[in-house]
Amino acid sequence: MSAVKHLNSDNFDTETAKGVVLIDFWAEWCGPCKMLGPVLDEVAKEIGDDAVIAKVNVDEAQAVAMKYAVRSIPAIFVLKDGKTIQQFVGVQSKQSLVNALKDALK
Numbered sequence: 001m002s003a004v005k006h007l008n009s010d011n012f013d014t015e016t017a018k019g020v021v022l023i024d025f026w027a028e029w030c031g032p033c034k035m036l037g038p039v040l041d042e043v044a045k046e047i048g049d050d051a052v053i054a055k056v057n058v059d060e061a062q063a064v065a066m067k068y069a070v071r072s073i074p075a076i077f078v079l080k081d082g083k084t085i086q087q088f089v090g091v092q093s094k095q096s097l098v099n100a101l102k103d104a105l106k
Helices: 012-016 031-050 062-067 094-105
Strands: 005-007 020-026 052-057 075-080 083-089
Touching: 005 012, 012 020, 012 052, 020 031, 020 094, 031 052, 031 094, 075 094, 083 094
Parallel strands: 005 052, 020 052
Antiparallel strands: 020 075, 075 083
């Protein structure tokens, strides 16, 4: 069982360089972001160690959010070996995120 990781400016590049990573850009004050939290926990349980599920607080890691041109949150990016292969804006269903990760893992 995999847990959701919390990334910041210091560990972002290292943690996303290899493999498949789903990143949720969020903030404490964002209502929809809070709704997405439990969904990410479920995705992490289902995907396990096949992919990393991570969160980036845009208020604490502004440089990372700017690098990915995050303008609206929650913003979800699926990266494979450090490259963006899919992105979503807004709350997503567990199944749509699991499907995106399974596609990335092929």
